[in-house]
Amino acid sequence: xxxxxxxxxxxAVEGLKVAFGAHEAVKGLSFSIRAGETLALVGESGSxxxxxxxxxxxxxxxxxxxxAGGRILLGTGAEQIDLTALSDDALTDIRGxxxxxxxxxxxxSLNPVMTVGAQxxxxxxxxxxxxxxxxxxxxRAGLDAVRIPDAQRRLVQYPHELSGGLxxxxxxxxxxxCRPDLLIADEPTTxxxxxxxxxxxxxxxxxQNEIGMGLLFITHDMGVVSEIAxxxxxxxxxxxxxxxxxxxxxxxxxxxxSRALMEATPRLGSxxxxxxxxxxxxxxxxxxSTRFPVRKGFLRRLQGELHAVRTVSLSLNEGETLGLVGESGxxxxxxxxxxxxxxxxxxxxxxxxxxxxxxxxxxxxxPERRLAQMVFQDPFASxxxxxxxxxxxxxxxxxxxxxxxxxxxxxxxxxxxxxxxxADCITRYPHQFSGGQRQRxxxxxxxxxxxxLIVADEAVSALDVSIARQVTDLMLDLQQREGMAFLFISxxxxxxxxxxxxxxxxxxxxxxxxxxxADILARPQHSYTRRLLAxxxxxxxxxxxxxxxxxxxxxxxxxxxxxxxRLAQLPLVEVLPGHFVRAEAA
Amino acid sequence: MLAYALRxxxxxxxxxxxxxxxxxxxxRLSGNPIDFVLGDGITREDRELLTxxxxxxxxxxxxxxxxxxxxxxxxxxxSFLERRPVADVVAERLWPTAQLILSATAFTLLVSIPLGILxxxxxxxxxxxxxxxxxxxxxxxxxxxLATLLVLVFAYLLNWLPIVGNGTPAHFIMPTIALxxxxxxxxxxxxxxxxxxxxxxxxxxxxxxxxxxERRVILKHGLGNASITLLSVIGLQxxxxxxxxxxxxxxxxxxxxxxxxxxxxxxxxxxxxLQFGVLTVAIAVIVINAVIDIAYAYADPRIRLAKG
Numbered sequence: 001x002x003x004x005x006x007x008x009x010x011x012a013v014e015g016l017k018v019a020f021g022a023h024e025a026v027k028g029l030s031f032s033i034r035a036g037e038t039l040a041l042v043g044e045s046g047s048x049x050x051x052x053x054x055x056x057x058x059x060x061x062x063x064x065x066x067x068a069g070g071r072i073l074l075g076t077g078a079e080q081i082d083l084t085a086l087s088d089d090a091l092t093d094i095r096g097x098x099x100x101x102x103x104x105x106x107x108x109s110l111n112p113v114m115t116v117g118a119q120x121x122x123x124x125x126x127x128x129x130x131x132x133x134x135x136x137x138x139x140r141a142g143l144d145a146v147r148i149p150d151a152q153r154r155l156v157q158y159p160h161e162l163s164g165g166l167x168x169x170x171x172x173x174x175x176x177x178c179r180p181d182l183l184i185a186d187e188p189t190t191x192x193x194x195x196x197x198x199x200x201x202x203x204x205x206x207x208q209n210e211i212g213m214g215l216l217f218i219t220h221d222m223g224v225v226s227e228i229a230x231x232x233x234x235x236x237x238x239x240x241x242x243x244x245x246x247x248x249x250x251x252x253x254x255x256x257x258s259r260a261l262m263e264a265t266p267r268l269g270s271x272x273x274x275x276x277x278x279x280x281x282x283x284x285x286x287x288x289s290t291r292f293p294v295r296k297g298f299l300r301r302l303q304g305e306l307h308a309v310r311t312v313s314l315s316l317n318e319g320e321t322l323g324l325v326g327e328s329g330x331x332x333x334x335x336x337x338x339x340x341x342x343x344x345x346x347x348x349x350x351x352x353x354x355x356x357x358x359x360x361x362x363x364x365x366x367p368e369r370r371l372a373q374m375v376f377q378d379p380f381a382s383x384x385x386x387x388x389x390x391x392x393x394x395x396x397x398x399x400x401x402x403x404x405x406x407x408x409x410x411x412x413x414x415x416x417x418x419x420x421x422x423a424d425c426i427t428r429y430p431h432q433f434s435g436g437q438r439q440r441x442x443x444x445x446x447x448x449x450x451x452x453l454i455v456a457d458e459a460v461s462a463l464d465v466s467i468a469r470q471v472t473d474l475m476l477d478l479q480q481r482e483g484m485a486f487l488f489i490s491x492x493x494x495x496x497x498x499x500x501x502x503x504x505x506x507x508x509x510x511x512x513x514x515x516x517x518a519d520i521l522a523r524p525q526h527s528y529t530r531r532l533l534a535x536x537x538x539x540x541x542x543x544x545x546x547x548x549x550x551x552x553x554x555x556x557x558x559x560x561x562x563x564x565x566r567l568a569q570l571p572l573v574e575v576l577p578g579h580f581v582r583a584e585a586a
Numbered sequence: 587m588l589a590y591a592l593r594x595x596x597x598x599x600x601x602x603x604x605x606x607x608x609x610x611x612x613x614r615l616s617g618n619p620i621d622f623v624l625g626d627g628i629t630r631e632d633r634e635l636l637t638x639x640x641x642x643x644x645x646x647x648x649x650x651x652x653x654x655x656x657x658x659x660x661x662x663x664x665s666f667l668e669r670r671p672v673a674d675v676v677a678e679r680l681w682p683t684a685q686l687i688l689s690a691t692a693f694t695l696l697v698s699i700p701l702g703i704l705x706x707x708x709x710x711x712x713x714x715x716x717x718x719x720x721x722x723x724x725x726x727x728x729x730x731x732l733a734t735l736l737v738l739v740f741a742y743l744l745n746w747l748p749i750v751g752n753g754t755p756a757h758f759i760m761p762t763i764a765l766x767x768x769x770x771x772x773x774x775x776x777x778x779x780x781x782x783x784x785x786x787x788x789x790x791x792x793x794x795x796x797x798x799x800e801r802r803v804i805l806k807h808g809l810g811n812a813s814i815t816l817l818s819v820i821g822l823q824x825x826x827x828x829x830x831x832x833x834x835x836x837x838x839x840x841x842x843x844x845x846x847x848x849x850x851x852x853x854x855x856x857x858x859x860l861q862f863g864v865l866t867v868a869i870a871v872i873v874i875n876a877v878i879d880i881a882y883a884y885a886d887p888r889i890r891l892a893k894g
Binding site for chain 2: 297
């Protein structure tokens with residue numbers, strides 16, 4: 001993947017300035033990329049990295065920005081063209097053919113009403129002038145190239161029928177259809193599980209070897225950088241902070257900001273929690289199962305059941321954090337919701353702070369609801385945009401009758417200062433806060449009823465790693481001072497490690513391994529736990545090719561049974577004191 | 587998909603039954619129609635004879651059951667005025683109305699979808715504002731006012747177009763425009779909003795990043811997605827409004843359709859015809875809605891595949 005030094009630059013950006021109205025988002029940025037080389041553009045949200053990418057494709061005008069200065073040169077010598085000087089029409093010939101792009105959100109980046117095949121074929125028809133039939137044949141080859149199994153069947157499927165990882169593969173197939181000189185990948189793995197991220201990174205790297213295109217890889221995650229980049233350009237407030245070869249940067253980062261970004265990256269082995277947890281149990285879950293009925297046809301006849309949670313038992317003490325890890329669709333959110341009876345479990349018993357939650361009527365459950373609060377993944381969607389902060393964060397307390405109207409402002413001020421915000425922000429509205437600050441507000445809201453347990457469902461997954469780090473630090477701090485228990489749910493075992501006393505690994509609706517954090521990391525027993533561990537970027541350039549087999553995709557499917565059919569479950573074995581492992585079929 | 591279509595069909599039948607019932611009781615609210623039609627100069631015997639003849643004797647419930655039974659047999663009664671089966675009276679009115687509504691719907695789509703797309707694309711220039719201002723004004727003009735204005739200008743002052751009847755293609759011009767006015771105004775605004783919604787979606791950026799020409803980006807990717815929302819509105823609003831509007835417009839232009847027939851039957855209290863006419867219109871609207879409903883589910887693969 002490393003380009004020969006004499007290779008010609010495919011792209012040279014000189015003094016690029018991008019402005020949105022009066023605000024300059026990119027302030028004179030220069031860099032170049034050679035054929036076969038990968039340059040990582042690293043920075044946090046708002047650093048101008050996406051603006052740079054969209055400026056190169058000249059799509060920035062569509063987003064309300066404009067190129068305020070500089071040149072973007074494609075190719076070399078006599079054939080060199082300045083993209084900033086091209087007409088709209090000439091640009092459409094370049095886009096998708098010589099320069100193409102993969103976006104962050106695979107869930108929304110594909111047209112929902114066109115088949116995968118039609119969307120891919122479009123590129124060949126546009127740039128290669130192929131007939132519809134020939135283009136579809138090429139589209140199938142394109143899906144094969146990104147290693148989508150059963151390509152022929154996928155061609156006639158619609159985007160919503162594919163998982164996030166598969167959709168991102170389709171996006172990559174589309175971007176690479178015409179074997180471009182330059183591929184721009186804007187946070188292509190940020191919205192994906194770590195295991196899927198590892199697959200996509202492997203895929204991009206191997207296709208780059210094959211096609212030899214230059215790659216501009218945009219990310220905020222230094223762990224990903226260590227896996228894919230030859231060179232790194234660190235961007236902050238629209239300006240280059242540091243540019244260096246990847247190995248060089250990781251060995252001796254020059255700028256303080258680069259160091260800060262690297263330290264924020266979750267990395268395995270950075271140590272687990274040492275704060276003592278008490279021996280008083282807050283939560284005990286016994287043989288909890290949740291199943292969803294699957295109905296089909298005219299009479300909505302029951303076809304069978306999907307086993308989202310299968311006989312899960314766990315316990316959590318005061319002041320303890322249990323990390324629950326697993327991929328999208330493994331049942332971890334359903335487990336959390338079943339514990340709180342936001343989803344109705346089929347069987348099992350849950351006790352919270354000495355009170356049984358199961359077996360009570362839902363309507364009578366309100367007093368218990370105070371004891372457990374939830375923090376959700378998307379801080380933009382989980383705060384009502386029409387309520388000011390002082391009403392938002394105190395709403396649970398008012399619902400539970402803990403405070404009256406006049407105590408509201410005082411409690412709000414107290415809550416926001418406890419989560420590290422200024423007390424005078426309580427009259428503001430959610431849109432005036434950044435993502436990290438909003439997640440702090442969500443935590444403040446949970447704190448308002450002094451819960452015994454906080455369930456954080458992917459609470460930091462939507463945040464930049466550096467912000468995520470600050471939010472998890474806040475949770476640790478709160479736990480130390482106030483002693484509540486956390487059920488911390490994430491797809492990334494490296495994030496979980498730092499905040500958890502114990503870890504439970506979930507796969508296909510079952511807990512496959514559970515034990516003390518250090519034990520799980522040092523002596524993982526279940527093959528799936530090992531796969532999760534292998535997916536985490538090492539943060540050490542050059543070590544990225546771990547055991548390739550472990551990084552192959554294994555879709556975690558929930559078990560399905562037809563009516564009357566019983567589901568056998570392999571036993572959970574205690575291999576060491578407190579370390580449980582699910583037996584595996586040979 | 588088949589199961590979904592079947593469910594839609596069953597819902598349709600239930601709605602129809604409700605309407606049949608509603609129409610029956612609504613027309614019985616104002617007493618014995620024989621009194622209105624024949625007035626005071628009638629003997630008691632004749633009155634009773636006629637009441638029995640037209641099935642108006644007995645309690646409301648027995649009438650209702652008889653009415654339902656007649657329905658099943660396809661016996662819808664005789665027109666008080668024309669002394670012919672109501673089915674015949676209504677049937678010959680169907681085609682002129684269908685022609686008028688089809689022509690108005692086609693005209694509405696042809697005008698408002700391009701206008702709506704234009705308004706969305708040019709939302710920041712004067713073109714967009716101009717389109718939206720005209721559409722806004724259009725919403726404020728009732729169709730009978732528009733019809734009167736058209737007649738005044740194109741028939742009386744300029745003498746270009748015929749007013750009465752449906753004999754030639756030229757006869758279609760004014761009723762079509764008068765009936766479409768409100769619909770165009772509404773659908774243009776709706777198309778603009780649906781397009782604006784779609785234009786900001788991620789997949790539009792993807793389409794441009796592929797190097798597609800702007801025309802294809804807008805028409806294939808943009809309109810392709812917006813048409814799903816548009817379909818539901820065309821079904822509910824356009825079909826419904828056109829049916830309601832045709833009552834007024836047909837009366838103004840003496841168009842020999844169902845709308846005109848309904849107005850006449852109501853004024854002259856020809857209840858069998860009124861009953862059957864309202865029912866026919868209701869059935870037409872329900873059928874159109876069901877068709878659109880199924881088309882809507884079919885156009886959106888997320889619904890089509892989920893409803894298996």
